[in-house]
Amino acid sequence: MPRQREDHKDWYKLDNAGVLYTALQKEEYSALYRFSAVMDRPVDPAALQRALDKTMPRFPSFRVRMRRGYFWNYLEFNDAPGPFVKEDMSNPCQPVRYREDSGWLIRFFYYERRISLEVFHAVSDGAGSLVLFRTLLAVYLRELGHEIPNTCGVRDVDTPPEPEELEDAYARYIGKTSLHGGRERTAYPNTGTPEPFYTLNTTMGFVSVAQVKEKAKSYGASVTEYLTAVLIQTILDKQHRENPRREKPVALAIPIDLRSFFPSETVRNFILTARPSIDPALGEYSFPEIVAQVHHYLRLNVNRQRLRAVFTGNVRYQSNKLFTIIPSIFKNRGVSFVYKSTGVRPYSGTYTNLGVFQVSPEMAAHIERMEIILGQATVPRVHCASISCGDILNITFAGTLCESDTEREFFRFLVREGIHVRVESNRRCDPKGGSPCPTA
Amino acid sequence: MSYCVNCGVELDGTAHACPLCQTPVMNPRQPVDTFSPPPFPTRRKEVPPVSKRILAVLLSAMLASAAVCCGVLNLVLKPELHWSVFVIGAAIMVWIWLVPPLLLRGIPLPVRLLLDIVAVGLYVYLISRDVRGGTGWFLGLALPIILTGGAVVLFLGLVLQNGKRSILSGITIVIGAAGAVSFFAELFVDRWLYQCWTPEWSLIVVTICAALIVPLIIVRRVPSLREEARRRFHM
Numbered sequence: 001m002p003r004q005r006e007d008h009k010d011w012y013k014l015d016n017a018g019v020l021y022t023a024l025q026k027e028e029y030s031a032l033y034r035f036s037a038v039m040d041r042p043v044d045p046a047a048l049q050r051a052l053d054k055t056m057p058r059f060p061s062f063r064v065r066m067r068r069g070y071f072w073n074y075l076e077f078n079d080a081p082g083p084f085v086k087e088d089m090s091n092p093c094q095p096v097r098y099r100e101d102s103g104w105l106i107r108f109f110y111y112e113r114r115i116s117l118e119v120f121h122a123v124s125d126g127a128g129s130l131v132l133f134r135t136l137l138a139v140y141l142r143e144l145g146h147e148i149p150n151t152c153g154v155r156d157v158d159t160p161p162e163p164e165e166l167e168d169a170y171a172r173y174i175g176k177t178s179l180h181g182g183r184e185r186t187a188y189p190n191t192g193t194p195e196p197f198y199t200l201n202t203t204m205g206f207v208s209v210a211q212v213k214e215k216a217k218s219y220g221a222s223v224t225e226y227l228t229a230v231l232i233q234t235i236l237d238k239q240h241r242e243n244p245r246r247e248k249p250v251a252l253a254i255p256i257d258l259r260s261f262f263p264s265e266t267v268r269n270f271i272l273t274a275r276p277s278i279d280p281a282l283g284e285y286s287f288p289e290i291v292a293q294v295h296h297y298l299r300l301n302v303n304r305q306r307l308r309a310v311f312t313g314n315v316r317y318q319s320n321k322l323f324t325i326i327p328s329i330f331k332n333r334g335v336s337f338v339y340k341s342t343g344v345r346p347y348s349g350t351y352t353n354l355g356v357f358q359v360s361p362e363m364a365a366h367i368e369r370m371e372i373i374l375g376q377a378t379v380p381r382v383h384c385a386s387i388s389c390g391d392i393l394n395i396t397f398a399g400t401l402c403e404s405d406t407e408r409e410f411f412r413f414l415v416r417e418g419i420h421v422r423v424e425s426n427r428r429c430d431p432k433g434g435s436p437c438p439t440a
Numbered sequence: 441m442s443y444c445v446n447c448g449v450e451l452d453g454t455a456h457a458c459p460l461c462q463t464p465v466m467n468p469r470q471p472v473d474t475f476s477p478p479p480f481p482t483r484r485k486e487v488p489p490v491s492k493r494i495l496a497v498l499l500s501a502m503l504a505s506a507a508v509c510c511g512v513l514n515l516v517l518k519p520e521l522h523w524s525v526f527v528i529g530a531a532i533m534v535w536i537w538l539v540p541p542l543l544l545r546g547i548p549l550p551v552r553l554l555l556d557i558v559a560v561g562l563y564v565y566l567i568s569r570d571v572r573g574g575t576g577w578f579l580g581l582a583l584p585i586i587l588t589g590g591a592v593v594l595f596l597g598l599v600l601q602n603g604k605r606s607i608l609s610g611i612t613i614v615i616g617a618a619g620a621v622s623f624f625a626e627l628f629v630d631r632w633l634y635q636c637w638t639p640e641w642s643l644i645v646v647t648i649c650a651a652l653i654v655p656l657i658i659v660r661r662v663p664s665l666r667e668e669a670r671r672r673f674h675m
Contacts, residue, residue: 027490089485097487111481186670198486203459204479205449246663408447408460415448422450425459426480 010060011067012075015168016315017269018122020343022066022073023335024378028197030095031121032375035133035387036114038368043110044144048085051140052108056083058157059132061166061268062123065103071328075123078103085110090426093375093398094198096120108136113368115140118375121269126354126372127257128267131155134359141366152360162265169264170315178313179306184275184346187251188239192401194380202373203407203425205395209388211419219291224353225298227395228252229291230417231384232278234409235348236290240280251277253343253350254298258311261304272311274302275346344378349406354387369394376400382407442467454478489545496542500535507531522570529566533559549597557590581632588624592617608669612656619649 014022021031056063064075080102088111096105105120115137119129131153138154150156195201209223216226235250253273264270276297278285285293317323323331357370369392374383382399384406397407404427411421442451442465444458453473457464465472507528514524536559541552564586568578596617600610626642659665 087483088481089483090481091484091486094485094487097490099491100488112477183670185667202480404460411449411460412447420450421448422452423444423447423459424452424455424479427459 010077012061012064012166012268013168014073014075014122015269016170016311016318017125017271018075019072019318020335020339021120021122023332024339025098025122025332026095028095029376029378030093032093032096032118033121033126033129033385034092034116034118034371034373034375035126035129036116036371036373037133037137037389038371039113039115040366040368042113043115045085045087045110047143048108048110048115048140051136051143052083052085054157055132055136055139058135058155058159058161059165059267060161062106062119062129062132064105064123066098066105066120066122068098069328071324071326071331073328073332075105080104083108087111088114088116091198091200092116092202092373092426093118093200114371124267125257125269125271126255126352127259127271128269130354130357131267134357134363137359137367138363141363146362146366148362149360152358152363154360154363164265165267167264167266168268169258169262169266169270170311172264173258173262173308173311174315175308175312177309178316179309180313183342184251185249185279186345187277187348188235188248189345189379189381190235190238190250190348190406191379191381192399192403192405195400195402198400200373200376200398200400201402201404201425201427202396202398203404203423203427204371204397205407205411205414206369206422206424207393207395207414207419209391209393212393215417215419219288219295221291221295223393224254224355225295226291227353227384227386228254228276228298228351229287229294230413231349231351231406231410232276232294233287233290234406234413236278236280236285237409238405247280249277249279249281250348251275251346253347255350255352256302256307258307261307272307272314273350274298340378349381349383350374350377351384352386354385357387357389359389364390368392372396373398384410442470452479492542496539499538499542503531503535525566525570529563533563549601550594553590553594553597557586557593560590561586577632581628584628585625588628589621592621606660608656608660608666612653612660615649615652615656619646619653622646622649 024031060077061075063078065078065080067074067076082102083104083106085108088109092109101107105123107118109116109118117129117133117136124132134153135155135157138148138150139157141148148154155161212223212226216223219226219229221229232250232252239247239250253275255271255273258264258270258272259266262270274297276294278290278293326334352372352374354372357367359367367389370387370389371394372385372387373396374385375398377383377399380399380401382397382401384395384397386393386395388394395410397404397410411423414421441453442455443449444451444461444463446461446463447458449458449460451458451465453470454476455465456472507524510524510527514522537556540555541547561583564582565575565578568575568582596614599605599613605613622642622645623639626639627637630637630639659669
């Protein structure tokens with residue numbers, strides 16, 4: 001819930017995920033992600049800016065700047081003009097600067113037919129940001145003269161925000177029992193040669209939702225489980241080709257939207273991650289076996305009781321008196337250090353599936369497809385994310401590393417599975433066919 | 441539409457090569473579209489670096505203020521002793537340690553460490569000028585210890601700079617360096633005081649360091665022990 005300060009401006013305590021993402025914030029790194037909508041015609045920047053000006057007051061939790069407190073960082077209402085839509089650039093998801101760009105933690109871009117929204121993860125998670133983005137697209141289409149109803153999750157910009165939209169859902173659903181999973185084993189890091197600052201190589205694959213669904217169904221799995229298994233298989237093969245002395249487990253961080261387990265309208269963070277893994281040291285796994293492992297792992301571990309116990313443990317340290325009195329500068333260093341051992345080393349990468357971007361038929365007629373980009377990782381490794389709109393499923397690999405092995409083998413695997421893949425990338429391609437990366 | 445002959449994926453009409461494997465597009469029936477806009481912008485832009493000038497100015501002001509205040513106070517409080525020189529020297533040393541790295545971005549680590557060592561050397565020299573015994577002990581004792589310590593810090597900085605070494609390897613190297621510093625420190629002290637080397641306490645320190653290093657190397661080398669240590673120490 002927003003609190004009132006002496007100057008009568010709203011401020012928000014950071015939620016559990018927000019504490020982590022602000023602790024990781026560095027000059028060269030910010031936890032950012034981007035959603036894009038490719039429209040049916042070139043974007044009108046003036047109409048987009050008008051739509052943004054109408055939409056932002058409805059979402060006060062995005063209209064914030066980061067403030068450094070003595071013991072905790074916090075989000076404060078940002079009364080600066082803006083945010084303003086800008087022409088897009090080739091290197092997306094650049095780190096945020098708390099003191100630059102009027103302190104905005106969200107950015108809006110346009111390029112040809114594409115409208116993009118970049119969000120600092122301390123502000124909101126993917127599901128929360130999609131509520132803002134969907135409403136913005138609806139208002140933008142209205143600005144262009146189309147009749148768009150406030151259905152399928154589009155919020156009415158003429159009404160004030162519901163208090164529940166601004167709540168810290170972790171605190172609301174905190175339980176009595178906490179669960180600490182213990183230390184996970186170090187996974188194959190899947191890192192590569194870092195590109196110079198700031199380069200985010202992005203490769204997007206577009207596939208048919210129906211084709212992928214049918215293929216996943218043939219393995220008895222959901223689309224998320226199937227694509228997770230494909231990514232694990234790809235990374236396992238990559239590690240095997242490197243011929244290490246002892247092969248390490250391949251594990252992925254799969255963000256779980258907790259709203260589907262704990263009803264909440266919050267547009268702030270409310271996620272947790274699951275960790276399906278395969279240990280090649282135990283023996284060779286066939287692809288159907290990997291799919292089965294992922295399927296059963298997610299079904300067994302992703303349940304209401306377990307998730308509540310895990311985030312209860314995560315949230316409890318925030319209210320620990322001893323932890324609270326540590327100055328934030330040391331606290332952030334500590335959280336960042338712990339994250340390296342518990343959030344980086346046990347994982348080979350991240351895969352997040354935002355699922356279907358639901359829109360009304362009136363809006364769907366003007367949106368060709370949706371795209372998602374996960375910003376850089378704390379180490380030079382590639383992240384994978386997917387989102388669908390209509391029959392187009394967008395699968396994006398993004399990372400600050402030079403090599404493109406993971407995405408290449410991933411999409412080749414899908415092609416071998418009989419799935420048609422169309423690929424687009426912002427990588428610099430040499431017309432003569434040589435690699436722009438000297439080490440690739 | 442063109443497809444990559446290696447990957448089997450459909451390519452964007454404006455692509456000159458497959459973004460996955462860099463195989464060039466050579467489709468006589470559909471040449472590369474050079475008129476349509478590419479799928480992603482080509483305009484490159486970078487966020488400006490975080491300005492640390494304010495912090496540098498604040499630190500400089502604090503140190504200068506302390507130095508000036510002590511200098512003025514020394515004029516009335518025990519003016520026969522030049523005690524403020526120590527404070528002013530310390531302020532200059534701390535300034536050299538902290539402020540240039542904030543203002544000069546991308547300063548190489550060896551250069552930065554060399555600056556730090558020179559600052560320490562200058563400060564100790566300043567002290568030696570003002571205490572009894574003159575600069576003899578500075579040249580004979582302090583300077584060799586500072587140079588040895590500086591060389592070890594430089595070595596540690598270069599070896600541990602990229603952060604690619606494991607925590608175990610890092611601890612092993614730091615313990616070994618501590619042993620080496622103590623060994624040379626006693627050597628220089630003995631040579632200065634007694635003109636001969638009679639190792640005593642440094643041998644105990646070196647032995648303890650060796651006793652710590654050997655098991656660490658074994659743990660580092662044996663994968664099962666390494667995993668166990670990581671689990672126990674949450675590394």
